[in-house]
Amino acid sequence: MNSSLENITLDKLNPGDRCQVVRILTKGAIRQRILDMGIHQGCEIEVERVAPLGDPVEFKLKGFHISLRKEEAEGIIVSLIAERKKIRYRRRRRGKQSPSTS
């Protein structure tokens, strides 16, 4: 499970995940807004939380918080840097080998 090589869209991440922006596929006004608000190729984003009703999602980057709808985050391709710690713990308990011990 070498997650740092996988590219995934921002909307698919979970609270606690940290990632780096690889490409921005969105176009138009939404893209302009995203760029103006500080999201650009190479910047690091951390997923903070999801709104009570499931959408939008709050992200943390470079000293501020921003929220995007999932459909807006769909166009941002990122590479995972670190996942939520809980998941790793669960995997270890199930007996699977984690990358560091392989």
Next chain:
Amino acid sequence: MSAAKKITVALAGNPNSGKSTLFNALTGGNQHVGNYPGVTVEKKSGKRIHHGYEITFIDLPGTYSLGSYTFEEKIARDFIISEKPDIVVDVIETPNIERNLYLAIQILELGSSMMFVLNMFDEAKKAGMNVNQPLFGELLGSTAVPAIASQEKGIDAILDSIVETFECGKTKNIQINYGHELEAAISTLIAELDDDSFKGKYPKRWIALKLLEKDAGIISMLGDKHPLVAKAQQWRNAIEKMLGSDLELIIANQRYGFIAGICRESIQTTEKISKTPTDRIDTILTNRILGFPIFLFLMWLIFQLTFKLGAYPVKWIGTGLGYLSVFFSQLLPHGFISSMITDGIIGGVGGVVVFLPNILLLFLAIAFLEDTGYMARAAFIMDKIMHLIGLHGKSFVPMFMGFGCNVPAIMATRTLENPRDRLTTMLVIPFMSCGARLPVYVLLAGAFFPQYAGNVIFIVYLIGILMAILMALIFKRFIFKGLSAPFVMELPPYRLPTLKSVILHMWRRVYFYIKKAGTIILMASLIVWLATAIQIPTYSNHNNTPQGHDSLTDETSSKRLENSVAGYFGKLIEPIIRPLGFDWKIGIALTGGFAAKEIVVSTLATIYAVEESDVKSPELREALKDDPTFTPLIAFCLMVFTLLYSPCIATISVIYREAGSLKWALFAAAYTTIAAWIVTFLIFQIGKNTLGALN
């Protein structure tokens, strides 16, 4: 004594950078609020004398960038370009310095003489940031002054720096290197730009960059056919192919790279605290389980505060105006003039002033929520639902407030940045059943559905909500189609606003209301009053003698209403409203309701010659029930029609002022009335036939 030297300073900066707080601190009370020409965006300006200089500050709209996408950007950019302020002060939210510099760079590229205020310096320090101010300023070709605007710290240093920058001439010109390919393109375009159509207004490099960015503003200025536009497009295509990415992305990357470089050199960041107070508060306020209930509770709280608490001053105002009315009616001989002053003018002024307590309290609450940063969370929580009906999360609060009163609710739509979202929200707020309509429901439901009054009224409210949702969807689909407005929204850190700024924030709304809306409401009320007072010599061709008291005055005032312009109008529209089960009496009542919806009740009372026009008055109920043409079905139809048809004059006036055009205000009045007609028609016809079939 020589005249004071004048300096014009424009304040620019991101939203949430504390720009407005700084503006207030710099100008003290000397502010003037106007509008930028042609749009409904506020233009704040103020003056300050410092060491013999007269400094005029203009508070530009908060923006993240200077492109051509949003209204605010265009205004800020156009102002800097055409008004050419002596200095542009960029107010930077220091904890968030990298993103704030994105705007700073674009202002620099415009060639403006700049100065930087590192606001919220204390927060940055707490977050572990150490800014080497002189170096930072130098890297940007200017000076940087730290400040804490909310505590009015650093103000004198800023003023000194403004004077210094003004006297020492233009700041050093900083250029970003956009990379080999782009720089080649820029150079070529500059060389061909000896066109004098700009008359030195813009730096050539900036124009070249904008052409490559396909900036809508510049292209419309040059014209589509201009050879340079095509040339720029060619360069664009070539570069995009070579680098495998859209030009906007390339440019943004270069900018952020430049910014990162500056920050690396001039800012030291020590270990940051992992969980800020804001994070901790949000864990509760936007919690998956608790977030929603807390939000609903806060909404309920504000509603109670605004409308229950506000009811007291409203009552006092009503009583006060009542005394005034009585005073004048006793002073002057009974007649037209007396009536004009008491019913027309005092009634009209009353119609304006009566909203003040609610507006004051509501905007106090909203100002507080906005300035603390909670409003962004409210939008965050509600967006899923709002987006389903084509609106924005920020639409919820104004719509919810519409249940109390549409007037402040429509004014509250200012928080919506996107003009389309704002307009759509404004247009559907009238379907939120306001407090003025409630007396009509209470009267009719009490008279005709004594057992089920509460449920019937609830159904009426529900119809309003459903219609609002339906119309929101229709508007998004057909009228404002194709424009998907971004939700992308910043969640600023929680900050405790100063009392001064909250009150100023609220006061601006109140002032706007009195000055702009108030005048129209007064005028319109006078016109409506005239319509009910001016008599048309016509004979009544209906034999329905209203039942009620025998007192001469009652029959006279009933007859007077019947023979007035309004009465004539009511009879005129009778053929149109007959398919809804209404007759001319209801027609007159509805005409009166146009002034203010609760007037439907008092007008009915006058027509039926009942002295006591109290909603719970048994005489009025009896009078209605005894009228054979008034059936429970018709009563229900009247409730629905009152709910849906044109909002009151006050609401129309505010829509006019907030939307900035008469067209939309009239559209609001027209489409709601048409919708009311259609829905009531369906209910009446279906109801009539179903009930007929059942008999």
